[in-house]
Amino acid sequence: MLKIMVVDDAQFMRLRVSKLLIKHGYEVVEAGDGAAAVQTYRQLKPDAVLMDITMPIKDGLTALSEIRQFDPQAKVIMLTALGQQAIVLKAMQAGAKDFLVKPFDPERIMKSVQKVLKRNYELGIRN
Amino acid sequence: MTMTQQQIELWSKILNNTEPGGLLCRAVRHAAQSLSEMVNQPLQIKNLKIVAVPLNELVDTIYDNDFWDHSSSINYETETVGIYLLVGDDLPGQAMLTLSVNDALYMVDWLLEERPGTTTKLDSLGCSALSEMGNLVLSSFLNAIAEFTHDPLRPSPPAMMVDMLATVLQTAVTLIEVVTDELIVIKVDFINVENSLLIHFWLLPDPSIVGSPQKLGIGKSFSTNC
Ligand SMILES: [Mg+2]
Numbered sequence: 001m002l003k004i005m006v007v008d009d010a011q012f013m014r015l016r017v018s019k020l021l022i023k024h025g026y027e028v029v030e031a032g033d034g035a036a037a038v039q040t041y042r043q044l045k046p047d048a049v050l051m052d053i054t055m056p057i058k059d060g061l062t063a064l065s066e067i068r069q070f071d072p073q074a075k076v077i078m079l080t081a082l083g084q085q086a087i088v089l090k091a092m093q094a095g096a097k098d099f100l101v102k103p104f105d106p107e108r109i110m111k112s113v114q115k116v117l118k119r120n121y122e123l124g125i126r127n
Numbered sequence: 128m129t130m131t132q133q134q135i136e137l138w139s140k141i142l143n144n145t146e147p148g149g150l151l152c153r154a155v156r157h158a159a160q161s162l163s164e165m166v167n168q169p170l171q172i173k174n175l176k177i178v179a180v181p182l183n184e185l186v187d188t189i190y191d192n193d194f195w196d197h198s199s200s201i202n203y204e205t206e207t208v209g210i211y212l213l214v215g216d217d218l219p220g221q222a223m224l225t226l227s228v229n230d231a232l233y234m235v236d237w238l239l240e241e242r243p244g245t246t247t248k249l250d251s252l253g254c255s256a257l258s259e260m261g262n263l264v265l266s267s268f269l270n271a272i273a274e275f276t277h278d279p280l281r282p283s284p285p286a287m288m289v290d291m292l293a294t295v296l297q298t299a300v301t302l303i304e305v306v307t308d309e310l311i312v313i314k315v316d317f318i319n320v321e322n323s324l325l326i327h328f329w330l331l332p333d334p335s336i337v338g339s340p341q342k343l344g345i346g347k348s349f350s351t352n353c
Contacts, residue, residue: 080266
């Protein structure tokens with residue numbers, strides 16, 4: 001089963017995104033801030049990451065850079081309310097594979113996960 | 128230009144661009160639209176006001192339902208949920224969403240996709256949903272402003288409290304360093320007519336940066352409908 005890490009300081013968002021991913025056959029691990037995300041990534045090496053930007057302790061852009069430093073192949077999708085050109089650019093330069101702007105859109109999230117994993121998410125199998 | 132001059136100039140541009148097609152209204156509409164999508168309910172924007180309020184009149188002013196033209200009245204007893212966010216460095220100040228606890232419970236049901244009336248008290252998941260709502264509204268507002276500035280504008284993570292509206296607002300004020308006798312208050316209401324839900328969105332430019340209202344060309348009071 002493919003493992004996806006959901007990183008958001010809002011328990012509410014983690015719950016919604018996790019539910020969606022589990023429904024589509026993924027295993028989910030969660031982190032509530034950027035520092036926990038980096039630590040969990042090192043320990044569990046998830047297949048993809050969905051990450052918020054505005055978070056306490058360590059924000060999502062800093063966590064993205066650190067995860068990519070540890071694993072240059074890391075597949076990180078930013079899922080944030082901050083849809084600003086300058087921030088999208090910064091995230092892409094730091095190695096994000098995709099950038100989704102909240103509010104929560106199940107279809108867009110699943111399409112993006114499918115895209116970064118280059119697989120049909122409905123089949124639930126590795127390419 | 129120094130950082131402070133840039134900060135003053137940006138607030139000044141926002142506060143003096145108040146026609147319906149202007150920067151402030153565009154940003155407010157963007158915020159309302161995101162919130163409406165988040166809860167999947169129609170929202171109306173009502174009563175955008177920019178007011179210079181003497182600090183010693185702040186409490187009386189916020190409870191003046193006639194002045195704000197509130198669709199449902201707010202009094203000293205109304206228990207209120209406040210969600211605070213610090214606006215980032217380039218636009219220093221506080222932003223806040225407030226709504227009555229009753230309306231907040233209704234909102235939580237929408238956010239959690241529960242039947243209206245399901246949520247009867249605010250637990251940690253409900254608080255998280257409301258905080259994220261605040262994060263989304265302010266972030267969407269800032270996204271629209273950033274389209275104009277081309278520089279990133281980032282808010283702090285949200286914090287929440289439940290108390291009387293006056294206490295909620297005074298807490299926001301103490302979080303910014305008040306050095307003038309007057310405060311600029313920007314307030315706009317988001318209304319769901321069908322369920323008479325009322326959400327206030329407040330912006331308080333940091334007076335230690337922007338100075339007195341007069342310095343920014345803000346008169347006693349200004350209102351518009353975006
Ligand atoms: Mg967040």
